[in-house]
Amino acid sequence: MKKMYIIVLALFFAIPMLAQEKEKEKDKKEDxxxxxxxxxxxxxxxxxxxxxxxxxxxxxxxxxxxxxxxxxxxxxxxxxxxxxxxxxxxxxxxxxxxxxxxxxxxxxxxxxxxxxxxxxxxxxxxxxxxxx
Incomplete structure (x- = not known):
């Protein structure tokens, strides 16, 4: 059960970081x-x-x-x-x-x-x- 919470918590923190990287790439191309x-x-x-x-x-x-x-x-x-x-x-x-x-x-x-x-x-x- 603890492992599942750790995995969910890790995914929770990883999603915003991935979204920010995509945003930065988008800015570089257009701006x-x-x-x-x-x-x-x-x-x-x-x-x-x-x-x-x-x-x-x-x-x-x-x-x-x-x-x-x-x-x-x-x-x-x-x-x-x-x-x-x-x-x-x-x-x-x-x-x-x-x-x-x-x-x-x-x-x-x-x-x-x-x-x-x-x-x-x-x-x-x-x-x-x-x-x-």
Whole structure:
């Protein structure tokens, strides 16, 4: 009877470990991580989120406003292409953020936050310039 309890207990603890291993394998295949170095910080791996159409449109509109992306570079509105990726890398470089990549195929939350900050600063500066 004791042996049966030990076997059941061992199986009980083994099942979650097997499930975690399968989950890790699944993450490795689907997720894209990129090495990012922020100013005055150690490098970190950030997970790139697959861009949704709404997020890409927002990025492209704001990057054009910041004059980092030429409107003619966009082949299709809402499509993340090479020109958009280059513009994002250029924007991040201005903030002192570097990536170990020639092309970004997704967005991190930090990228979105920095873009929004730069966009609103540029928008306020343009409005102030018009008033003068």
């Amino acid at each position: 894209v991580y990129i090495w990012c170095v922020m100013p005055k910080q150690k490098g970190q791996w950030y997970k790139l989120e697959k861009p949704t159409l709404k997020v890409v449109n927002d990025f492209q509109t704001k990057l054009i406003y910041l004059k980092l992306l030429n409107p003619y570079d966009i082949v299709e509105k809402g499509k993340l292409d090479r020109a958009t990726s280059d513009a994002i890398l250029k924007m991040e470089a201005r903030k002192g953020v570097t990536y170990e990549s020639k092309q970004i195929v997704g967005f991190t939350q930090g990228m979105k936050n920095r873009l929004n900050l730069m966009y609103h600063i540029a928008k306020r500066a343009a409005e102030a310039k018009e008033k003068q």
